[in-house]
Amino acid sequence: MPFRCAVLDDFQNVATEVVDWSVLGDGVQVVTFTEHAATEDELVAALAGFDCVVTLRERVAFPASLLDRLPRLKLLIASGMRNSVIDYTAARRNGVTVCGTESSSTPPVELTWALLLGLARGLVQETTALREGGPWQSTVGADLHGRRLGLLGLGRTGSLVARVGLAFGMEVTAWSRNLTPERAHEVGVRPAASKEELLRESDFVSVHLALSDRTRGLLGAAELALLKPTAFLVNTSRAAIVDQDALLAALREGRIAGAGVDVFDVEPLPHDHPMRTAPRLLATPHLGYVSRANYERYYGQAVDGIRAFLAGEPVRLLG
Template identity: 55%
Template sequence: MRIVVLDDYQRVARGYGPFDALPDADVEVLHEHLDDPDALVAALRGAQVVAAMRERTPFPAALFDRLPDLRLLITTGMANASIDLAAARAHGVTVCGTSLSGSARSSNTAELTWALILAVQRHVTTEDRALRDGRWQTTIGTDLNGATLGVLGLGRLGTQVARIGQAFDMRVIAWSANLTPERAAGAGVEYVDRDELFADSDVLTVHLKLSDRTTGLVGAAELARMKPSAVLINTSRGPIVDRNALVSALTAGTIAGAGLDVYDVEPLPAGDPLRGAPNTVLLPHLGYVTDRTYRVMYQQIVEDIEAWRAGAPLRVLS
């Protein structure tokens, strides 16, 4: 049985995953991202099992057409918008995921969200570079205490981020299409309408799932409603925020800054205009990249393979 593990950028898959426990398995781990469909097909040719890292590698219907040997596709996480599940079923491919239980599912991304908020508001990366260059105290930070935290999407992750904002004695407000005042109040958060969220927030943080409804939800009009002193944080999915509108707002100074962990295309291309946008902290999609998460994900990848081979697949995505 040939198994291919995709996108192991850090070269840690074999250390975290007990692949040696799989008898008669030929396991190949790819360390570079393959965004060319022909190169991807060549790399996966003959593989019965493929393990994909999050949504880095799309699996549309056309790709399944070209992978006749594929029988099991595993994605880290329990949802992957980049996989055409209907096409997988039509081609006889079982799609399984991996999961974390309880608060662990959101704590790593919530923690990174606050790392970005603090880094942007206190100019952490700017001051780090300045100090290494021999300069001292080149910026002035912005207080969080008494400021307004706007949470776009008050689900499990958004609620956790909101609680931390409350610990900083921030006013916390929230809106999403399905949020009600009662649900917001249950989290100790003030419900506002969409326009108020963008107009009142000093820090606006995005915590929505990517869908047709949320793609481009934060566009030029929404950014224009924000205060010139406000910052935008996105640790959810890149396409929720209109990239070109964000670059324009940052360049014009109509918002004060942004902290981003997610992008329209990942890895972020060398020529992407976000790389040159002012007052930004950019991270390479690290929200879920922690030791605990990797231990669970790679262990469950092997469990998924073993269960599938035994005829009783686990964590099957519908």
């Protein structure tokens, strides 16, 4: 019986093209799934006959209730080296080895700026009007030079976003609970005295924090109310950092100029999800890590992980 491996959520149907899985030999059978399984029952039905599952990021949760129903599963590989939706205790109890891959080689800096620039220049509205015969010029763009960019988080991604902002001639400030003045000055930005100051004074706010108990719901209705009515918010980090209902209310009521979002509370978004029709929203379907270089890294190291597991020497263990 071959060692069967399921690759989940291969929406673009490229997982077996970007890297060579044949190096695993004839004893390994790889099956890709291009459609998302929305329920646990669907996952059990799809994965019951597999020894290994490769999953991208935290799109599919593996709680105890699911792992307990997959007795054949022996190896779970998730992209990245941190995953909050896998029950590691249940995995160990069920004899499932959990491995990861290196993190993104290209963090979502480029997409952050694509969203920010798209918002500033009203690209969706203007492009739609151009294609559909609408008015010629209906928006007035927001300038970047001389405006303030506020960064929530100044880690690897936030620092790179900051440097681009400085190149645009923006005044860049940053805040996080652990940010020191020395770190801010090293990057060339001003540390904000508080989160509230950053929100009140920024023309553009971009979120670059890891999701944790401390950051979940960090921006709620009270915090969003501090933003200028001309301010834009960008989130390419994690949806749960920003209260989704509060963000929708702010957009619908015109209390902020707009938001650029790449992450959502449910992914893929249901067809009737309010984020699909929210005004003043530039949204992309979690494209921050979707690049050829990242896929080559994720899937290439998944192949390495399977080969190492079958040799009895698993690598990049998680949990």
